[in-house]
Amino acid sequence: MTTPQVKEAKTSQGKAVVNDFSMTVATMNGSGSQTSNVTLLRALFKMGIPVSGKNLFPSNIQGLPTWYTIRVSKDGYLARRETHEVVVAMNPDTFVADLASVAPGGAFFYGDHLKFEINRDDISVHSFPAKLLAKESGAPANLRDYVANMAYVGVLAHMLDIDMDKIREALEYHFDGKEKPIALNMGVIDAAFAWSTANLKKTDPYRVEPMDKTSGFIMADGNTAGALGAIFGGVQFVAWYPITPASSFAEAISQNISAFRDKEGQDGKTYAIVQAEDELAAIGMTVGAGWSGLRSVTSTSGPGISLMTEFAGLAYYAEIPVVVWDVQRVGPSTGLPTRTSQGDILSTHFLGHGDTQQILMIPGSAQECFEFGWRSFDISERMQTPVFVMSDLDLGMNQWMTKPFEYPDQPMDRGKILWEKDLEALKEPWMRYKDVDGDGVPYRTAPGNRAPQSAWFARGTGHDESAKYSERADHWEANMDRLVRKYQTASQYVPAPVLQTRAGAKIGVIAYGSADPAILEAGDYLAADGLATDYLRLRAVPFTDEVRDFIAAHDKTYVVEMNRDGQMHKLLLLEYPEMAAKLSSLVKYDGLPLSALWVKESLQAEEQK
Amino acid sequence: MSDTTETAMPNIQLNLVGLSKNDYRGAQTTLCAGCGHNSISNQIIAAAYELNIVPEDVIKLSGIGCSSKSPAYFLNRSFGFNSLHGRMPSVATGAMFGDHTLKALAVSGDGDTTNIGMGQFKHIMRRNAPMVYIVENNGVYGLTKGQFSATAEMGLRLKYQGINHYFPVDVVQEAMASGATFVARSFAGDANQVKALIKAGLSHNGLAIIDIISPCVTFNNNDDSRHSYGWGREHQEPLHDFTYVPREQEIQLGEFPEGTTRQVEMHDGSTIVLKKLDRDYDPTSRAAAMRVIEESQDEEVLLTGLIYVDTERPSLTDIYELPQGRALNRMTDTELRPGKDMIEKANAMMF
Structure with missing residues (x-):
């Protein structure tokens, strides 16, 4: 077990710290540094070292500062750390702050085109000729600024012992095997490696060594994973509107669906993707497609969710299956559009006016994004209602070490849909909104059903069991009560929470989504400090019985989440008012991925109160 | 039900698909007596009956408003969606992909289309979704009792609203500007x-x-209003005499002296025969269309007829390479879910 902070590394001849540190690269947005950063991340992963990468980027195309932080952890901890032992500075605008940010005993690297005073003697400091190396590598003049960032890859490879073959492997993947860009970038990396070998002396303790803790894992971002999951879920219709951080979800469907779904000899496509004029139209199209019997999805973020409110209410009340991916970012309003958050929980659960309860699914890993990609369709069609998959920027856009995607373990569940022969076989006349089975879920038909009694009129206005317009008080109440039954039924279909228990734990922690790695890590630290905690990772609203049992079984349960108002905590209070005294809220809402140190210290502080 | 009613039924006229006109009707209308929308509903019923369309082959869509209520009053056997105010075009766009062999017929109003729904109205035209989009245009809000819509003419005075000071939106002009491929106006x-x-x-x-x-007989039917019966009767000026000739019917051109007609071949093999009136109007010319709309505004006439048609541009569902004659919503699980072996491919795509 390690402690979250690396202690007292001497600047010279200290004991080596292997595979357990964080590094941050400070660059300028749009300078091409992403390739360098992801290459480092992937090379480390291929060396068998557990690793996570977080892109902390501005809402800007070019020029504003951006940081990429990589954590290597022999213990497999993937959360963001608050200290950085290795820092690379490539951006004059943030140089001073970047230099100040290096943990004592750490290493600081900077491009020698940056002329600043070095005011620290407690760290190792190295400059390197990034621009010269780019020039000497023979890169064309117009590409030199972009490949200059490869220089720090070569320097770090030398100084941290990163395997150059793995770096090449990462570049080959990144450039899809195209030799020209691979050679161009590798040229700079090789030159920088050689230059570093000849000129720099290692004085800090941080380095990496190959290990075998990433076999059986892949690296994926949640948006691509979710998109592939949707493709395996038989997605038929996608409508979307560009928005950070959700665009890459729909784009990944566009880019990959043909490879998985188009078959030889097929007479046409099995799907359609429309870029809509706004989020209103995107959800409108998705609702239209869901009504017409298609597996239909849209992806968006908070501002889009706000715009989709009226349609969400319509789909809830008219009982139209649609899936909405909400890749959450910081709000309200435009907020911090490139920072992560779990701030849409309450608004999305109640999305729509009047009495509305929407189903939420909350993935906690890229692998789970894949799974929820297909499972969300099953639940949505089974329940004939919208399903919101609540991802976030950190999970959606960053590369995560994750278990491989698993083929769906169940056949597609199209729910209670009736076609011509099904209607023929019925003993009683079909009625669109009749609760035949007592589970609140009626039977539906879809346009194109040619049976003369199959048609129904979808509407957001009051209706009776046969979907006819009705303003009768008893019709309205009966229908609203059935929707409650339906929502209760949904708790049998949504994914159950994931539990982690420790012997003798009296304190519980409830968290969800991308908070997972920080909670897991903090649990270890707390246990090491003598406080055993159990952990329940929520994966859906409505809550399942496990949630009630968990809260009941603990003296106190902390609900840890990334929003100001403790939104999930509030939902739990609403659901379990009798256990309100047992529930406590711990929140962080600074737009950054959660750190284990914060979780541990905040929880300890609460416990000491 | 007594025997007498059955025997009293006169020999009901059936169309080529074996249906009577009753099979095309809907619920009893709840709109005002004399409302223009009711007569349009009746013509939708008549058109579908006479075209021998099976009602199950149609989806009907609408937004919110008096006009948007009307799909309940025709084609009872068709699937329908009374959606949100101004958002019918998006719902229709998505719905069309479920079974692209169906015909889509949408009804909207001037408020639903040109006030709250202007954005979606323009974009569905850009996409050329294969759909009949009827704007039941009366210049006024009915269900909320008599407010101006965006098509109300400048200077119109309404009982509770006073005078309209804003420039009106011309639906046809907007349609032309947005690349609609079939633009017509009627009364x-x-x-x-x-x-x-x-x-x-x-x-x-x-x-x-x-x-x-x-x-709107209740809120905007004074004879000097541009959306009244009185003004329409006085000022209607058809561009041409318009005859629709179904595919199975031969065109009897003998009826028309040579050089007095234009014909437009439609996608389904039917033909539109346009008989010249005062002028020789070419409805396939965008420039001519824009000009006659401008002129009709200057001359204060209600120009009606087929103003523009382009039968060449692919429709939305053509663009998407959907299977011939087979609906997306009939695809089997095997067609939709990649095989088990494909999971390796998905994982291999990752690093």
């Missing part, structure tokens, strides 16, 4: 023309905008 008081245009619209493979001046 609810001219039932035959309404019916013929609906038939032609249903034969069009693309978005067919039919802007129908459909008077």
